[in-house]
Amino acid sequence: EAGVTQSPTHLIKTRGQQVTLRCSPISGHTSVYWYQQALGLGLQFLLWYDEGEERNRGNFPPRFSGRQFPNYSSELNVNALELEDSALYLCASSWGTRGNTIYFGEGSWLTVV
Amino acid sequence: GDSVTQMEGPVTLSEEAFLTINCTYTATGYPSLFWYVQYPGEGLQLLLKATKADDKGSNKGFEATYRKETTSFHLEKGSVQVSDSAVYFCALSTPPSGSARQLTFGSGTQLTVLP
Numbered sequence: 001e002a003g004v005t006q007s008p009t010h011l012i013k014t015r016g017q018q019v020t021l022r023c024s025p026i027s028g029h030t031s032v033y034w035y036q037q038a039l040g041l042g043l044q045f046l047l048w049y050d051e052g053e054e055r056n057r058g059n060f061p062p063r064f065s066g067r068q069f070p071n072y073s074s075e076l077n078v079n080a081l082e083l084e085d086s087a088l089y090l091c092a093s094s095w096g097t098r099g100n101t102i103y104f105g106e107g108s109w110l111t112v113v
Numbered sequence: 114g115d116s117v118t119q120m121e122g123p124v125t126l127s128e129e130a131f132l133t134i135n136c137t138y139t140a141t142g143y144p145s146l147f148w149y150v151q152y153p154g155e156g157l158q159l160l161l162k163a164t165k166a167d168d169k170g171s172n173k174g175f176e177a178t179y180r181k182e183t184t185s186f187h188l189e190k191g192s193v194q195v196s197d198s199a200v201y202f203c204a205l206s207t208p209p210s211g212s213a214r215q216l217t218f219g220s221g222t223q224l225t226v227l228p
Contacts, residue, residue: 006156033215043157043202043218056215090156092216102206102216104149104157 002027004105006091012111013081021076021108025093031055032074033094033102034066038087046089049074050096078110086112115140119203119219126193126226134188134222136177136203144205146170146179146186147216151200160188160201193226200224 005024013019025032034046045058049068063079072093078085092104120135138144148160148170161170166181175190186203203219 035216042220043216045215045217048215058215088156092157101145101147101159101162103159106156 004091004093004103006089006105006108008108009106010109010111012113015081015083015112017081018077018079019081019110021078021089021091021110023074023076023091023093023105025072025074025091026103028095029093029103030072030096031094032068032072033092034074034076035090035092035104036060036087037090037107038084041087043090047076081112083112086110115144115205115207115217117203117205117217117219119222122200122221123223123225126224128195128226128228129192130226132188132190132193132197132224134201134203134224136186136188136219138184138186138203138205140184140205140207140217142207144207146177147204147206148175148177148186148188149202149204149218151202151221153199157202193224195226195228198224198226 007022031050033048036044048056052068066076068074088107090107092102094102116139118137145164147162149157150160161172163170163179169178177186177188200221200223202221204216
């Protein structure tokens, strides 16, 4: 069974540009989570989607946004990139809101120059 | 709010040494507790979990027991290997209660095992 898959694995963007990261959850999982792992800052919760709706949002500015599609896949969009957005962006999924185990993908490495 | 406090790293051990990484938590309600591992250049992998008090999670020789009385979930392994070198994260998840459904992570502990 395939795990959580993310794309792209690595990308480099210029400050001010926009980026879209994609995530496919484990088959049957309806909840998708996004986390940012920036150097020295640990893992910070970004967004949680379930059944197509945004359920919770971490302490990030509005230029971080996303959506979940009917097939439960998800996109994370970051506008007006800043240097400090350079990080590993991890997507995770779980079985709805009752699934208490969250499984992570390999992540997308974003470098902003 | 919920929080997880992990033993500061880095930790360096010789192969076959005993490992303990301390983790304590603060949470409302009855959280589930997890240990995740991150190998160099990779994402997070679930190592083990426990969902209620006195549960013991175990995997790949690692163990952790959910201690409600001490609000702890320490990770142990009797004999570490070079391949165990990674960053270990303790995390908790509170039950679905409206909008609060996410993992809260500790800061991570870097483990290096020398041959």
